[in-house]
Amino acid sequence: MDGRDLARRIVDRSAAVAASLTEQTGVTPCLATVLVGEDPASVTYVRMKRSRCAKAGIRSRHLELPAATTTEELVGALTELSGDPGVHGILLQHPVGPHIDERAAFEAIAPEKDVDGVTTHSFATMSFGLPGGFASCTPGGIMRLLDEYGVDPAGKRAVVVGRSAILGKPVGMMLLGRDATVTYCHSRTADLGSVVREADLLVAAVGRPRFIQGADIKAGAVVIDAGYNPGNVGDVDFASASARASLITPVPGGVGPMTIAVLLEQTADAAVRQLGIEAAAGPDAAAAPAAVSR
Ligand code: NAP
Numbered sequence: 001m002d003g004r005d006l007a008r009r010i011v012d013r014s015a016a017v018a019a020s021l022t023e024q025t026g027v028t029p030c031l032a033t034v035l036v037g038e039d040p041a042s043v044t045y046v047r048m049k050r051s052r053c054a055k056a057g058i059r060s061r062h063l064e065l066p067a068a069t070t071t072e073e074l075v076g077a078l079t080e081l082s083g084d085p086g087v088h089g090i091l092l093q094h095p096v097g098p099h100i101d102e103r104a105a106f107e108a109i110a111p112e113k114d115v116d117g118v119t120t121h122s123f124a125t126m127s128f129g130l131p132g133g134f135a136s137c138t139p140g141g142i143m144r145l146l147d148e149y150g151v152d153p154a155g156k157r158a159v160v161v162g163r164s165a166i167l168g169k170p171v172g173m174m175l176l177g178r179d180a181t182v183t184y185c186h187s188r189t190a191d192l193g194s195v196v197r198e199a200d201l202l203v204a205a206v207g208r209p210r211f212i213q214g215a216d217i218k219a220g221a222v223v224i225d226a227g228y229n230p231g232n233v234g235d236v237d238f239a240s241a242s243a244r245a246s247l248i249t250p251v252p253g254g255v256g257p258m259t260i261a262v263l264l265e266q267t268a269d270a271a272v273r274q275l276g277i278e279a280a281a282g283p284d285a286a287a288a289p290a291a292v293s294r
Pocket of ligand 1 (some may be wrong): 167189
């Protein structure tokens with residue numbers, strides 16, 4: 001499953017929305033990125049996100065805070081950005097360091113600017129299938145890939161390995177919303193292999209290189225590898241898994257590009273909502289956001 005091509009189309013559509021908005025209102029959508037500390041991977045991720053914003057005609061404003069920043073200071077900075085009318089979306093790059101209450105920081109992001117889908121408001125709207133919230137970007141990107149390749153989760157046995165707040169948990173809820181029968185696996189799951197072998201649709205979100213081997217993939221399963229480990233390696237052993245799967249995402253080039261694409265799309269859409277105007281939707285109807293039905 002080619003995430004690069006679909007991501008490019010979503011970014012093109014976001015750029016069209018941003019350009020239309022700028023033309024109509026003189027206001028360019030703006031994403032505020034917040035980085036705490038100097039973790040090299042986080043620095044790279046934020047740089048990539050800002051560079052993609054620039055290419056799509058979306059402004060970005062960057063706030064770099066020292067590693068010793070307290071929860072109160074971070075909450076203060078995010079509250080300020082939430083109240084700034086020149087900022088339409090906010091991305092707090094995580095992890096933020098063990099001394100910070102990450103949940104308190106996320107909750108300081110105004111729901112209408114939560115374009116990374118990290119607040120409880122966004123999680124609740126997504127889980128209940130209500131309008132008005134934003135998808136968690138990686139899970140949102142995964143659902144778009146499934147739609148692009150005509151994979152209907154309804155009735156499928158979906159197994160999600162991983163239950164993090166930004167990835168495993170929300171993607172499981174999205175699959176449930178699309179009528180899959182969902183099982184979550186985690187570090188305390190007994191006999192993980194036997195659960196994985198039952199999956200018609202497998203999402204690997206573990207953070208361990210080549211953790212899932214082809215021998216544990218059901219023949220014909222759809223395999224989504226959300227993992228991204230040092231050396232550009234996923235959580236699934238691609239060589240053995242691709243011999244058994246009907247569809248599989250590569251690493252790199254599968255889920256990764258979708259995350260940033262959804263972030264840009266949601267930033268443009270957040271600006272449209274905040275400015276209260278209609279912006280051109282762009283040429284690609286297939287790139288419209290996937291609905292979560294329940
Ligand atoms: P995380 O917060 O560390 O969560 C990892 C999950 O895997 C946890 O739920 C953990 O279980 C589970 N797990 C760990 N060891 C396990 C084991 N031996 N057996 C079964 N489950 C196990 O990681 P994350 O943030 O969700 O990220 C997961 C992966 O996705 C990473 O490779 C990350 O780089 C990648 N990722 C990619 C993107 C992208 O844009 N492509 C975005 C985000 C993340 P417990 O809950 O029991 O600890």
